[in-house]
Amino acid sequence: MAVRDEENDMTTAETVIADADLVGAKVRSKAGSRPLDNDFKTIGEVRVNDPRMSCTDVNVFYGDKHAIKHVDLDIAQNQVIAMIGPSGCGKSTFLRCLNRMNDTIDICNVTGEIRLDEVDIYDRKLDVVPLRAQVGMVFQKPNPFPKSIYENIAYGPRIHGLAASRAELDEVVERSLAKAGLWEEVKDRLDQPGTGLSGGQQQRLCIARTIAVDPEVILMDEPCSALDPIATAKVEELIDELRENYTIAIVTHSMQQAARVSQRTAYFHLGHLVEVGDTTQIFTNPRHKLTEDYITGRFG
Amino acid sequence: MALLTLMAFAFYLGRRRSLTVVGGRSGVKNLHSLPAYYGFYTALWAGLPALLVAGLWLSFEGSIITTLVVDGLPAEMRDTDPGRLGLLVNDIKNLASGNIVSAHVDETMQRAADHLNELRSVGRMALGVVVLSIALAAGALAWRAIGPKMRARNRVEFIVNGLLIASSLIAILTTVGIVLSVLFESFRFFHKIPLTDFLFGLEWSPQIALRADQVGASGAFGAVPLFAGTLLVSFIALLVAVPIGLMSAIYLADYAGPKLRSYAKPVLEVLAGVPTVVYGFFAALTLAPAIRNLGESVGLVVSSESALAAGLVMGVMIIPFVSSLSDDVINAVPQSLRDASYALGATRSETIRRVVLPAALPGIMGGVLLAASRAIGETMIVVMAAGLSANLTANPLESVTTVTVQIVTLLVGDQEFDSAKTLAAFALGLLLFVVTLGLNIVALHIVRKYREQYE
Amino acid sequence: MSEPDKSTARTIDIVEASLKRRYARERRFKLMGLGAVLLGLLFVTLLFFDIVSKGYTAFVQTHIALEVYFDPAVIDPDGKRDMAEIARADFRKIAREPLAKLFPEVTSRGDKRALYSMLSSGAPYQLSKMVMKEPGLIGTRQVVDLVADDDVDMVVKGNIDRNAPAADRRVNDQMIGWISKLEADGVVKKKFNTRFFTNGDSREPELAGIGGAAAGSFYTLLVTLLLSFPIGVAAAVYLEEFAPKNRWTDLIEVNINNLAAVPSIVFGLLGLAMFINLFGLPRSAPLVGGLVLTLMTLPTIIIAARASLKSVPPSIREAALGVGASKMQTVFHHVLPLAMPGMLTGTIIGMAQALGETAPLLMIGMVAFIVDIPGGPLDPSTVLPVQVYLWADSPERAFVERTSAAILVLLAFLIAMNTFAVIMRRRFERRW
């Protein structure tokens, strides 16, 4: 499955580069053949002017396994950042650090500092509940609750007490579904189980469920990997619209997708953040050998 | 015993012959199978038919001998009703084996008893002779058939395969046996007492039927009070077991540290291994008096055999049952659903209550149904702690009786096999079997469907 | 969503505001869970504490050490040392005499009877046995520890409160006075109660033992084991290794699962109708009990044995088949030995279940009052749990103690069996 995906990606990546060649903006830095040892420095600018989230020297361990190694990265306000890299390099792990979803894994241990608006989210005293209300997450496989469509969306507002009345809740549900582009499709069957929707609809339902809580940051872990191209296009469209109001970090295996929806791109390799930069720059002019190999499909 | 030695001997002979036929050890490769298989082949032939005959013989010997003895009785003694005759035969049997006999022993009975003993010893001898000769004959036949061409291994395997199939059919036979035995006696019961009286009658007092000779006519066999009592006790039990079992499963799975979990789980499992008679003892001698004292101290009238005590203890008994089933079911809820809930900012308990439990509900329902079937079929606790009086009440402080209690009381002690009283026990047994089987089938179906839902 | 900033601020504020309430609920829920676990543990402790505290005293028995004169005039008036004659002698007189001597003030008939009732009705039998074993005792004086009556036993052990109002206890003031005097004389002894382990049932608590029931349990389990293990393993082997996947084997499988959940009392009805009434097997016999329990434990054993066969990796079968073994040889030579530990574990657990089972045995008449210790699977007998049931019904206070002690013995066996099963599983657990 994964292999086939990457084959697709290869062709698309080449197209992107071919386009870039036409523009003629290909400049090659020789900084990018350094080996990935422990004091490896990420290539490209990890900091931004108005960071929504800011990570410094983040390390993640699964027991003895060092899954994320000394990662510094800022996530900018109202921007989409894409995280790419070969399978097992730690993209999901890093993403899950951002709203402390790693807490649910017993053996997982996170060190370093991750700030959301100047607040260290790994502070002992910090409460994960409001954090997760602020930093929502959409998963790789659509995971609607075995409840009705309405209840799926209403779940978040209900537990947080966001809607004072039934009418208000109805409104939140409608607004979230509308934003996820699902309202027209499901408005007549809100009381039917969410698990009865198609895969693409389910994923949009999950996105709607996430935005119903009105988070500030949305993390998406390969949100389209289980979807067909049409559903993928819809979700991508949606991400682009959401950018207006939210800060988004998305993990993807499709470089085409990364190129389409993101403004910045970060390339991970074996737990290291190898290179980060503007999406156009990464895809047209990768500065590290590994990034280039990955993007051109020589490695994956 | 003799048969076993004979089989061992047959094994040896068969093996030997297979070797001789091909001219000693050097010729082994000319044999179709290993020599041992020829041995097994001969031994099986010597043993199996003889064993079969012996089994059949033993299972019918009793009834045949009884018939013979009855035939030998003087005509006027034979012509009483079957119940009386049964008692008489019992007396004769007791007399024959030298036990104390209730009835007056006269000469005919003494003669009959001697006759019985004689028949028995003749039977034993005949059995020995028949079985041994069958074993010898079959073994010899098999022995003679041995030759280098004989496919001994395949034949042995064929027989062994047959034995394996027979073993697995025993499960089916057991079910058939249960159904037939309760059904057959129940039909006889419903012949005497109409089904509707039994199912909808409000009064249960089977004892009266014994006294008068008009069997069944005066006894009341309305089983509704029994159903009510069974339901009341089971309900109390579930009221105890479901919350405690479910909550402790949740706590041990989601909250407890590995240390507490590794200690608490096996300790709770101990509750499942304690024999029910021990629970019954605890309920009857410790809990029931305690509840009574407690009740009296607040001015309540509590029967010394209250439904409450039986139900509470039964609840404790099924806690591990509920908790291990819930544990399975809760663990089957995929992590992705929990993740989704946590990612929305739900707390642990919100996730459990609003996502995990609803998702696990079908499975939990299945578990509860299984637990209910356990509770309904549980016998010793209620026999020892719930009492015998068939009260139609919903008050847990009163004494009630249950289906299983009545089966036990009707069948323990002296009995005439044909009275409505004993037959009623089988009717109750049929009911119990049907209800618990229904519950089990439904519950297993639900649980399986539930598992499939999450692969 | 025109003003995102305002709206997001609102979300986090609302969330923060309600946090306290939500965490309170979280704590409550967690406490409920903890409570449930603790309640479960409490029940276990309570049950064991109750039974141990009631039962441990039964392992000792009160004796009264009296100087007995083996009076030849009573035992062997002819002096011929004829054993049959001696066995008929009135040993009651001999047992009572020293007691009468200790309390010369007791003279009235009624009082005397009360005094003598302090000795168990088994005491004369005890003396008779001594003499039968050693006729040389006749004519001598010996200090013998005579078994005390159960009431005395209870008073000495404190199970009957001496200070309770006389109306509330079984033992009257006079008797308590005597007991106190005997205690003051230092002739009341508590000795380890071997009778409890060797005797059969008895109406007298101080003479009643679990020996008979234990023997009954032994024979019953023996029959069960001999039948259910081979049949269970054979059925599992067939279903797992040979059976074609069709509706028949499906039916057998469903059937086995359901049989495992049929109430045990229904198996008792089956035993009564089939084995006793149809086949005419003897009532109360361990053989029938064993047959019934076999049918009951078969599903457990089959299910465990199948699981154990399933855990043997297919590579082993393929390896054996690859070198030309027949299917049957593969299974019996290679798969079965590897699966054996798991099957044995399942069997032990099944046997533990069978050992604790009561209800179906009531149906087939193993509930009689049986004094003799059964000598084989056809003798009428009872089993440990049924003995518990029988004693639990007896009104004497001393039987409560014995019942609890019998339960302790039963539990000890069960715990030993289960521990053995667990150890075996650990020992042979293999990761392929």
Ligand SMILES: Nc1ncnc2c1ncn2[C@@H]1O[C@H](COP(=O)(O)OP(=O)(O)OP(=O)(O)O)[C@@H](O)[C@H]1O
């Ligand atoms: N729960 C876990 N326990 C132990 N190790 C884990 C766990 N989750 C992930 N890992 C390890 O951490 C490393 C990073 O995993 P991660 O899931 O972050 O990779 P990924 O980049 O998301 O890969 P993919 O593209 O396949 O999703 C992998 O080597 C993986 O084996």
Ligand SMILES: [Mg+2]
């Ligand atoms: Mg991933």
